[in-house]
Amino acid sequence: MISPADFDRAKKAALDRIRLSGFVLSPAEQERMTVLDFGLGNVMSEGLETAHYLSSERMDIKVCVLLRGQTVPQHLHPPYNGQMGKEETLRVLSGCLRLYLPGEGASSEPHVPEGKHAFYTLRRELQLHPADQYTIAPNTWHWFQGGPDGAVVLAHYTKADDSFNQWTDPAVMGPVGRIGKP
Ligand code: ZN
Numbered sequence: 001m002i003s004p005a006d007f008d009r010a011k012k013a014a015l016d017r018i019r020l021s022g023f024v025l026s027p028a029e030q031e032r033m034t035v036l037d038f039g040l041g042n043v044m045s046e047g048l049e050t051a052h053y054l055s056s057e058r059m060d061i062k063v064c065v066l067l068r069g070q071t072v073p074q075h076l077h078p079p080y081n082g083q084m085g086k087e088e089t090l091r092v093l094s095g096c097l098r099l100y101l102p103g104e105g106a107s108s109e110p111h112v113p114e115g116k117h118a119f120y121t122l123r124r125e126l127q128l129h130p131a132d133q134y135t136i137a138p139n140t141w142h143w144f145q146g147g148p149d150g151a152v153v154l155a156h157y158t159k160a161d162d163s164f165n166q167w168t169d170p171a172v173m174g175p176v177g178r179i180g181k182p
Contacts, residue, residue, distance in 0.1 A: 002037045006044075010035045014049030014065035021094035021152040023063055025051055038073055039173025045113045046071050050155075060157040064090075066097065066146030071113050074100075074120050074143035074168040077136075077160060085138030086160035090128065093154060096147030097128040101140065111145065119169035141168075 011033055018025060025033075033051040037043040047070050054061040066072070077086035090097060100110060103124030112120040122141055126134060128151075136142050138158075 001039075001041070002035060002043055006037075007035045010043050010047060010049055010067070013067055017065050017067070017094070017150050017152050018051075018063060023093055023152065025053075025063070029053055038167075040073070040169070040171055042113075044070060046073055046116075048072050056159070058159050060159060062155045062157075063093075064153045064155045065150065066095075066144070066153070067150045068146055068148060069111060070150070071145040072143055073116075073172055074122060074141060075172075076139065076141045076166040078139050078164060078166060080161065080164040083160065084158075085164070086162075087135060087138050087158045088142075089133055089135040089156040090144070091133035091154045091156070092128045092130050093152040094130055095149045095151035097144055097151040097153055098147055099126045099128060099134055099136075099142065099144045100124060101126065101136070101142055116169065121168065 014033065015030055029051050033049060035043060035047065035049050037047045040046045044067065049065040050062045052060065052062045077088065079085045090099065100122040101124045102122055105123035106125035110120070110123065110125060120143055122143060128134060
């Protein structure tokens with residue numbers, strides 16, 4: 001459970017990053033902004049701030065903030081119930097996003113959250129900068145992280161049930177899915 005103090009600290013920092021990026025959120029969207037810690041209890045290390053501004057039958061679009069070094073744990077959006085699974089496109093507005101995918105290793109060792117090496121096995125690294133975007137196909141393991149100045153990212157998703165998401169770390173809790181192995 002995220003503490004109110006951590007929630008407020010992460011949200012304030014995220015709103016500052018969005019303001020600096022030039023992307024404008026309405027007061028209501030700012031108010032609704034959420035902070036996720038994936039049930040891991042260390043939001044500045046493993047966490048994400050999101051403001052959801054489109055949710056239709058077929059699409060979800062959010063602005064997401066990853067603070068410096070803040071990481072979304074390794075996960076997968078698998079096919080389910082005859083659906084392909086979620087397709088996810090990340091486009092960077094400001095800062096740098098480090099995205100990790102299956103494949104050959106990065107030139108340097110990734111900054112895996114402390115004590116969590118067992119749960120971050122992907123080593124192919126893409127460094128995305130403003131105007132760079134990448135589409136993560138359904139059923140592809142991935143994790144990502146804010147660079148030295150964090151990252152503000154537009155995240156575009158096909159509609160999918162997140163309760164089917166799979167996570168490498170068995171400690172990930174809540175309505176975010178179940179455990180899987182890459
Ligand atoms: Zn994802």
